[in-house]
Amino acid sequence: MSGIGSWKAEEFPRGAVIPESGNSRDYVTGGWRSERPVRSEEKCNQCLLCFIFCPDSAINVENEQVTTFNLDHCKGCGVCAAECPQDAIEMVPEGCELPGVNG
Ligand code: SF4
Ligand code: SF4
16 A cells, blocks of 8 residues: 555545535525525515525525525525514415414
8 A cells, every 4th residue: 555655646635625616506405494584575675685694695686686585595594584674584484385384
């Protein structure tokens, strides 16, 4: 068995290196969410603070306007609801639209 001194540079293991930056969009990570955000268009003044604070880039914006939540990547952390100055975002339990759940 050869020693580490004989390794070529390209043979060293990569540590904490993401060779394909931006690849997180290829992975659906919203599966463990227990709550999801719902936005009131009436209350929202399009300040975009929710978009800025979302740690998962899960808020879709078009033409500088919040449009939808990307539920493939929203983990339900509630940061957007906590930061919204208009109280325009409510966190609702997943599955609450199902009969018999949450009344
Ligand atoms: S933080 Fe609230 S008011 Fe601002 S864009 Fe988001 S939902 Fe709308
Ligand atoms: S609940 Fe969390 S992950 Fe989902 S949109 Fe709001 S801030 Fe982003």
